[in-house]
Amino acid sequence: MAVTQLNPTSTKTHLHPSQLSFLSRSLPIKRHCAFAPLHRTQHAKISCSVAPNQVQVPTVVTQEPKGKPDCYGVFCLTYDLRAEEETRSWKKLINIAVSGAAGMIANHLLFKLASGEVFGPNQPIALKLLGSERSIQALEGVAMELEDSLFPLLREVSIGIDAYEVFQDAEWALLIGAKPRGPGMERADLLDINGQIYAEQGKALNAVASRNVKVIVVGNPCNTNALICLKNAPNIPAKNFHALTRLDENRAKCQLALKAGVFYDKVSNVTIWGNHSTTQVPDFLNARIDGLPVKDVVKDRKWLEEEFTEKVQKRGGVLIQKWGRSSAASTSVSIVDAIRSLITPTPEGDWFSSGVYSNGNPYGIAEGIVFSMPCRSKGDGDYELVKDVIFDDYLRKRIAKTEAELLAEKRCVAHLTGEGIAVCDLPGDTMLPGEM
Amino acid sequence: MAVTQLNPTSTKTHLHPSQLSFLSRSLPIKRHCAFAPLHRTQHAKISCSVAPNQVQVPTVVTQEPKGKPDCYGVFCLTYDLRAEEETRSWKKLINIAVSGAAGMIANHLLFKLASGEVFGPNQPIALKLLGSERSIQALEGVAMELEDSLFPLLREVSIGIDAYEVFQDAEWALLIGAKPRGPGMERADLLDINGQIYAEQGKALNAVASRNVKVIVVGNPCNTNALICLKNAPNIPAKNFHALTRLDENRAKCQLALKAGVFYDKVSNVTIWGNHSTTQVPDFLNARIDGLPVKDVVKDRKWLEEEFTEKVQKRGGVLIQKWGRSSAASTSVSIVDAIRSLITPTPEGDWFSSGVYSNGNPYGIAEGIVFSMPCRSKGDGDYELVKDVIFDDYLRKRIAKTEAELLAEKRCVAHLTGEGIAVCDLPGDTMLPGEM
Numbered sequence: 001m002a003v004t005q006l007n008p009t010s011t012k013t014h015l016h017p018s019q020l021s022f023l024s025r026s027l028p029i030k031r032h033c034a035f036a037p038l039h040r041t042q043h044a045k046i047s048c049s050v051a052p053n054q055v056q057v058p059t060v061v062t063q064e065p066k067g068k069p070d071c072y073g074v075f076c077l078t079y080d081l082r083a084e085e086e087t088r089s090w091k092k093l094i095n096i097a098v099s100g101a102a103g104m105i106a107n108h109l110l111f112k113l114a115s116g117e118v119f120g121p122n123q124p125i126a127l128k129l130l131g132s133e134r135s136i137q138a139l140e141g142v143a144m145e146l147e148d149s150l151f152p153l154l155r156e157v158s159i160g161i162d163a164y165e166v167f168q169d170a171e172w173a174l175l176i177g178a179k180p181r182g183p184g185m186e187r188a189d190l191l192d193i194n195g196q197i198y199a200e201q202g203k204a205l206n207a208v209a210s211r212n213v214k215v216i217v218v219g220n221p222c223n224t225n226a227l228i229c230l231k232n233a234p235n236i237p238a239k240n241f242h243a244l245t246r247l248d249e250n251r252a253k254c255q256l257a258l259k260a261g262v263f264y265d266k267v268s269n270v271t272i273w274g275n276h277s278t279t280q281v282p283d284f285l286n287a288r289i290d291g292l293p294v295k296d297v298v299k300d301r302k303w304l305e306e307e308f309t310e311k312v313q314k315r316g317g318v319l320i321q322k323w324g325r326s327s328a329a330s331t332s333v334s335i336v337d338a339i340r341s342l343i344t345p346t347p348e349g350d351w352f353s354s355g356v357y358s359n360g361n362p363y364g365i366a367e368g369i370v371f372s373m374p375c376r377s378k379g380d381g382d383y384e385l386v387k388d389v390i391f392d393d394y395l396r397k398r399i400a401k402t403e404a405e406l407l408a409e410k411r412c413v414a415h416l417t418g419e420g421i422a423v424c425d426l427p428g429d430t431m432l433p434g435e436m
Numbered sequence: 437m438a439v440t441q442l443n444p445t446s447t448k449t450h451l452h453p454s455q456l457s458f459l460s461r462s463l464p465i466k467r468h469c470a471f472a473p474l475h476r477t478q479h480a481k482i483s484c485s486v487a488p489n490q491v492q493v494p495t496v497v498t499q500e501p502k503g504k505p506d507c508y509g510v511f512c513l514t515y516d517l518r519a520e521e522e523t524r525s526w527k528k529l530i531n532i533a534v535s536g537a538a539g540m541i542a543n544h545l546l547f548k549l550a551s552g553e554v555f556g557p558n559q560p561i562a563l564k565l566l567g568s569e570r571s572i573q574a575l576e577g578v579a580m581e582l583e584d585s586l587f588p589l590l591r592e593v594s595i596g597i598d599a600y601e602v603f604q605d606a607e608w609a610l611l612i613g614a615k616p617r618g619p620g621m622e623r624a625d626l627l628d629i630n631g632q633i634y635a636e637q638g639k640a641l642n643a644v645a646s647r648n649v650k651v652i653v654v655g656n657p658c659n660t661n662a663l664i665c666l667k668n669a670p671n672i673p674a675k676n677f678h679a680l681t682r683l684d685e686n687r688a689k690c691q692l693a694l695k696a697g698v699f700y701d702k703v704s705n706v707t708i709w710g711n712h713s714t715t716q717v718p719d720f721l722n723a724r725i726d727g728l729p730v731k732d733v734v735k736d737r738k739w740l741e742e743e744f745t746e747k748v749q750k751r752g753g754v755l756i757q758k759w760g761r762s763s764a765a766s767t768s769v770s771i772v773d774a775i776r777s778l779i780t781p782t783p784e785g786d787w788f789s790s791g792v793y794s795n796g797n798p799y800g801i802a803e804g805i806v807f808s809m810p811c812r813s814k815g816d817g818d819y820e821l822v823k824d825v826i827f828d829d830y831l832r833k834r835i836a837k838t839e840a841e842l843l844a845e846k847r848c849v850a851h852l853t854g855e856g857i858a859v860c861d862l863p864g865d866t867m868l869p870g871e872m
Contacts, residue, residue, distance in 0.1 A: 073694060077698075077699065107764075111765050115553065115769075137757075138758060141755050141760070142759065144751070144759075144766075145755065145759075148690055148770075149769040149770075151769075152701045155699075250585065254509075254510060258510045263513065264583070264586045265588045319580055322573050322576045323581075327581055329547050330582075333584075333585040333587075334585075
């Protein structure tokens with residue numbers, strides 16, 4: 001049991017100007033940017049275009065350096081998108097910020113975002129990649145591969161290490177970056193070290209992001225990181241912050257399908273309740289298989305109560321044994337699922353799980369924490385909590401346990417949420433196997 | 437300069453039965469498969485479904501073990517797809533085989549294939565993953581992540597280490613697997629070691645794949661691997677074999693865009709001629725920017741003749757410096773581009789590059805080699821060579837050099853193509869930086 005008291009003044013991780021100057025000093029990015037004026041001159045000579053939908057000559061403008069992260073390569077040319085908006089019925093460009101952008105999860109996610117499969121074939125996007133001083137070279141590599149992929153909808157890529165620059169005008173913030181747990185590090189230490197990052201990123205979002213930015217926190221411990229983030233961003237609706245439990249939901253659906261002998265698309269209404277940790281509750285009481293309650297299809301109550309949850313939770317650990325790495329591809333798919341669930345109407349009668357701010361929930365769960373619950377969306381980026389769910393003693397008891405854990409985590413990060421002095425009385429290690 | 441004579445009898449790499457039995461002995465796959473009969477019984481109790489398009493109960497049948505690679509997890513249940521074919525207007529399932537399936541390129545590619553973004557939202561697919569004994573555990577990890585991603589169009593996943601099983605009825609074979617070059621290994625040795633693999637895979641395709649299978653060879657040296665493969669598959673049209681030069685084309689387009697100061701979607705008609713090696717010829721003579729010849733837009737002839745080709749070729753090496761790994765995401769995007777170019781009509785006036793069998797080409801290039809050339813497709817999986825291209829002395833001279841290299845590579849693998857005794861008189865190392 002770890003008891004830690006932390007000094008609230010130690011939380012500042014905003015980068016020092018000397019760290020930022022590293023960027024402009026040693027990176028070849030500027031070299032690319034310097035092309036822009038030359039291009040503008042050349043551009044006047046181009047008078048016709050090759051493909052039917054490309055009849056208008058784009059206007060190339062130079063990048064504004066102030067308050068903007070460094071653009072990369074071909075993306076340093078900012079194009080007048082009006083031509084495409086008119087001839088291709090394109091929507092207005094949206095800004096998507098991704099932290100931990102040099103990591104493996106992001107390496108899958110960024111190419112999905114850029115390909116148009118997430119936001120649709122008429123939605124041009126700008127990717128704003130947040131890395132660390134250590135990963136900035138790798139970020140350039142990511143930007144190079146994005147360039148080489150020639151995605152027509154990807155109109156801007158910028159990279160940086162300062163959240164206050166990278167999050168500028170972000171309409172989505174996909175926060176994947178987190179520090180891994182070092183040897184001998186207690187869960188309380190991890191909560192603090194990552195909590196500091198998320199406090200700072202919350203402040204940055206509050207300062208510079210779109211007022212209606214949607215935030216999905218993936219970096220662990222994601223529920224409490226999301227709580228810290230939203231508490232540090234008082235000018236952004238708390239409802240806009242999500243902690244990713246969608247991979248758990250997907251894994252739960254797959255395990256129920258396997259047990260029932262049906263294809264996974266027959267499994268619906270699966271909720272993950274609570275924390276993205278071993279106290280999480282994959283709900284088989286409300287879940288359905290081919291429209292029937294799971295309990296009417298899978299009669300093995302012992303399997304449901306014991307093995308099912310274990311299978312969902314140990315999945316990441318088994319994967320690491322097999323694959324040698326933690327899941328990146330399927331995590332990235334689940335982030336895409338989470339985004340799509342907010343921008344497309346939820347199918348009639350179904351729902352999806354997301355870790356959301358618990359205030360005003362109809363289930364009697366404590367307020368003031370980020371708790372995974374069943375949600376429905378009209379596809380407008382917003383969601384509402386599902387009312388018609390049932391509980392039994394088993395489910396109530398397990399929900400109470402994950403709720404208690406999240407309340408304990410909250411007390412442990414009070415110094416990061418502006419709620420006084422932190423007191424850590426966390427239960428044992430509840431990190432999911434195979435993560436971090 | 438390496439001169440090697442190789443024994444034609446040393447080429448057999450087909451796996452010994454004792455290696456195969458490893459699979460059934462030690463893997464937990466069978467455990468999953470054993471669920472199937474149980475499920476069938478349970479299934480009779482399911483009588484209604486939840487979503488509008490899922491009104492028909494699927495028929496679960498057990499997997500035929502004979503001649504089939506091992507199915508994985510939930511995919512061991514084979515479903516009657518007629519319900520989906522009728523209610524969702526789904527096409528008939530297609531089989532896609534991928535070698536090197538546990539590697540990083542495949543890790544990006546498989547999830548793209550499974551998501552439906554390559555073959556479209558009405559095309560259910562079966563993925564057949566070929567690995568090695570060393571990578572079979574990792575392949576299970578890949579299959580687990582595919583399960584957890586709940587892709588509705590992904591109806592079967594099977595894994596194996598015997599090409600004769602995995603390639604059964606394959607309609608596409610995406611051959612990524614290749615041995616990396618070890619320390620001190622000559623290019624001739626690499627040609628032989630990978631040539632043996634591709635000879636065996638050609639034989640396997642010839643024996644068990646669809647008679648019209650389309651084959652894209654990615655593993656290096658990909659042109660000569662593709663040649664070996666097609667020579668060992670006499671019952672499959674030679675025209676169906678491709679060596680991937682699409683990443684080179686994409687990189688060339690990006691570099692031309694950067695130089696001209698335009699977005700990359702304005703660059704068209706870019707051919708990569710010849711070998712996927714440092715003798716490759718990115719063609720700026722026929723390329724167009726906004727419909728105009730490149731030379732009318734980029735007046736810097738020195739840049740075009742010297743720096744342009746170098747920039748394209750050194751891209752992989754620069755990427756490895758930055759990113760620490762060779763390109764996987766953008767390579768996988770270029771494989772998707774190559775597939776899409778064959779299954780969708782080529783835009784009017786444009787073309788794409790692919791390494792194809794040179795017999796009957798209109799450019800005067802030697803016959804009997806796999807040479808990258810400009811192609812157009814009606815979207816039926818087939819292609820025709822583009823006739824209206826121009827040549828100048830510079831282009832002719834460079835094409836002659838890459839042609840000479842491919843003819844030398846061909847002589848070096850004569851023992852693998854049934855053309856006698858190999859004689860290796862390869863020029864210096866022409867491996868692209870950052871590859872293998």
